[in-house]
Amino acid sequence: MSTRSDLALLTPAEMAEADRLAGNGPALMEAAGRAVARAIQARFRPCRVLVLAGPGNNGGDGYVAARHLERAGWDVAVAPLAPPRAGSDAAGAAARWRGPMRALTAETIARAGLVVDALFGAGLARPLDAPLAEMLRGVAAPLVAVDVPSGVCGATGAARGFAPQAALTVTFFRRKPGHLLNPGRDLCGELVLADIGLPTRVLDRIRPRAFANGPALWTLPRPGAATHKHSRGHVVVLCGTQMPGAARLAAQAARRAGAGLVTLACPDRDLARALRVAEPGLLVSEAPLATLMESLPRAVFLAGPGLPPDETTRATLAALHAARRVTVLDAGALTACAGAPDLLSGAALLTPHAGEFTRLFGPPGEDRPSTVREAAARTGAVVLLKGSDTLIAAPDGEVVINHDAPPWLATGGTGDVLAGIAAALLAQGMPAFEAAAAAAWWQGAAARQAGPGLLAEDLPELLDDSHQKLST
Template identity: 60%
Template sequence: MASSRHGVRVGASVARARRIGKEDVIAAAKIEPGVPPSCAVLTPEEMGRADRAAIEGGIPGFALMRNAGRAVARAILARFRPCRVAVLCGPGNNGGDGFVVAAELAARGWPVRLALLGEPAALTGDAAEAAALWDGPVLPLSPAVLEGAGLVVDAIFGAGLARPVTGAAAETLSAWAGLPIVAIDLPSGVSGLTGQVLGVAPRAALTVTFFRLKPGHLLLPGRLHCGETLVAEIGIPASVLDTIRPTAARNGPDLWRDVLPRRRETDSKYARGHLTIIGGTAMTGAARLAAASARRVGAGLVTIAAGDAASAATYRAAEPGVIVSEAPVSSLLEDERRRTWLVGPGLGRGARTSEALAALLASGRSVIVDADGLSVCEGRPDALRGAALLTPHAGEFARVFGPVGDDKPDAARRAAAATGAVVLLKGADTVIAAPDGRVAIDAAAPPDLATAGTGDVLAGAASGLIAQGMEAFPAACAAAWAMGEAARRVGAGLIAEDLPPLLPRALAAL
């Protein structure tokens, strides 16, 4: 399995190739990307391959199913008092897990009622073997099965569901309101690939999945249907990831901790990087927030390029450690030490933004594009080629690339491939995608971040890390994670100005 260092080598190779020439970019991009095993997220298709690899390696499929059902039963016993349980099974392996759960709970004296979607005679393979463990009646799946139940175990469909739920399953799913639900793998009706609700899905109190998380556990709205999510090991060896080589990960320190900028005794402010931010003339707060966060994550120098004398005076009256310049972008670009630029926050959609963006992208510098820098490229994704990082919210993304659609990781990946830039698609389920196919899902941001200016702080933090030498993908992941950690330290009442001073504490806690 590719280590985190392997993933960084891929990004570094692509970045070096971009500075050399197009042919080298193509050659470098052919290096197969990977993510650390500890934070890998598997699509339903990849999870199927993991199951098959384990079985081919000598672990019986029924043993995996039995281990899965027992893991769910243990989770129930640890969290709920004995009560009447309705176990609802589907016709596939998810239903087989449900039969194991029913047998385990009944053996411990819990009153269990089991219902099946379809006929017992239609069960095959491991699911049929699991059904043989259950010696009670098998009822047809219907809302009537829920009568008198104090707990429901949802084993109808798993993560691989790809079509809307209909018929008896939909009727029963719709009747679960008010009952505590334990979902096996994913709440039935939630797509494991996209997190979308396919027709109808219950909201579980607990979801028990196996081996690794799936995208549907992290993406909205699926994440809201999962409740507490527990990942259980069922005997699949981690070595199967060596052949699967997943490219999706849950964002967290394992993904980028090893490449965070390190302080050295010989450092100077120039060695720690110089970020230049194109400052707006009206909404000056945006550039100031970005500058504050860039400095807090360690950038050695931060310059705001003001658009006129009046805005320059406003910038100079603020944080004294920020350099303010009224020189044109063309003059500032003559300084080769200005390797990293942020364009967009508070700029507006006028000619100044378009001209600055075009000049910066043509310069070969590391360019981070946010807010209005994206909006001026409406319908023209090619205008962003050459950027290092794009940080759109859903509305800005739609202006440039079209609607996000139901599959957020796929949309971000396509945008990254189209522009050659890392794409940080902001939201309550932020997705960061690299041109080489890697994607990270950040599902830990608290809702307190939904306030004006936090996007500027995020863009500044990512820019500050890139200025210090981080590749754009790990820098974007680290900035998004640190924002969530900082926000949790504030809680209710958070405003954007609270965040920059807390960013270094969040990162130092690692």
């Protein structure tokens, strides 16, 4: 099972610092190039290989990979973009390559049966030059990227101009955010993380602030022998009259995720009567919000699923935050504050999708980790930006990327379920950042069991199975 250290993500600058702290650059480059060659040999049959070598350390890794492949009997040539800087580790690796050199041209690339992209790696801070980008567009053979496909930003996953599609990407020591964030994640193809001998102790000096999501970062609550329903927490889901199904989904999820009590707060008498017969174990209250806040001082309030984005919802949020209630805000509660994100201050957790985030804070842009961090710092709330690569940011700047949820979660109602899970975990005492990360991971694990025919209504029933598998 992965440890917290295993889940650390390093920016290109942090990875460069890890290399510096470890020292012995030539040995690390030798290990990296050997790892690339081994990954290729494990997945492809011998063929004509062309290594595109840049002038930096990425190119040096490519020269080493070429040497190891040639020793294994492969037909290998190197096409350099430019010579390495004299005296560098890459220059030493290039000097040990005795095989054929080719001009870096479209014609040379077209003759290859396998292309190794060792041009730039994750640290490229500008778009590829147009002639080079055009040559890479013409790659028809499988492409193996060293670190990342050239043009992909290792810190953000953004493609700077153009980046080629890789069949395989081999990276070293720790993954980077760009390996998990789209479009970089998709452009990497299969991702192999290779151990090249860097000591894990360098992470103590670097203190990474980004992590891939996983159970090593948090622990789901487990009731003990003395646990009772009140000690498992109380979630109050505010229910609107126009879309009560959204609130019901959130409430179902909160119950399945372990909240001891869940109340649907529904001021409409007729709707409340109908909701009471829908689920026997679900509490339904017509009491005013002020009464609920007074009678349930420790409850977690979930506002948004099915609520209209209007002044009434704004007033509700203001009352909750003035009373210092723990709140999870989603959907209509977020849209009600469009253009005025400071109204969200006081919330514990915000769960916007990209459209809601844009209405609140502006477009996420290419550097989504930074913009989500800024939103968390501005509001003082944990911010969970939903998507195929969900980002969770704490006000102190720590970020978690949830990257392996299945695509069939992209269906109506799954965001309501996610908010309900997170609210239940908060009610059971988890800190907001951990609750958000665990909710995103847990929902993804449940969805993987369902398959492509998933409906949001299926998810609450699947939470128990995924929880049991996590516990074994």
